[in-house]
Amino acid sequence: MASKTDFLRVSSPSRSFLQALSGSSSSNGFPKLKVSSFRGMPSLWISDEEILDLAVPFQFALVGFFPSKLPSLDSIRNFFFNLKLNGDVSISLLDSSHILIKLENDLDYCHIFCHRSYLVFN
CATH class of the missing domain: 3.30.70 (Alpha-Beta Plaits)
Known part of the structure; x- marks a missing residue:
């Protein structure tokens, strides 16, 4: 049976949403996010490769x-x-x-x- 840890193991301390958006380097494998806008609304651009990387644990x-x-x-x-x-x-x-x-x-x-x-x- 699995350990009682969170199913998304995060090895580094948690970061704020602003820190995640700023693209600061991260040791937990989360990609740097490119902030943009689409039709006047804030958006995040994530490449197909980054999406596949995020899907690996699943x-x-x-x-x-x-x-x-x-x-x-x-x-x-x-x-x-x-x-x-x-x-x-x-x-x-x-x-x-x-x-x-x-x-x-x-x-x-x-x-x-x-x-x-x-x-x-x-």
Whole structure:
């Protein structure tokens, strides 16, 4: 089971929004943002390569949906722990009926994805 750290591991101290926009160097891998405007509105320009880099932590991620009541996060984590996956799994709450399931490898991803649905603690 994954450690109880945030699913987006940030190794440097947090920065303000202004610092992020200023393009100051960052050790956490977040790209320098190019500030511009589009149709008179402030905008950020991010290249296709930067978007792909930002997507890397989610390459083996799935979104789980609970049509009725969402079980506790601990219950969901225990359920995935009991599946005896090869790598770590990280479970995060997205909203009242969706969870983010971040897996570590493609074998676990295929195992979960191909099963399509699970019954988690009734």
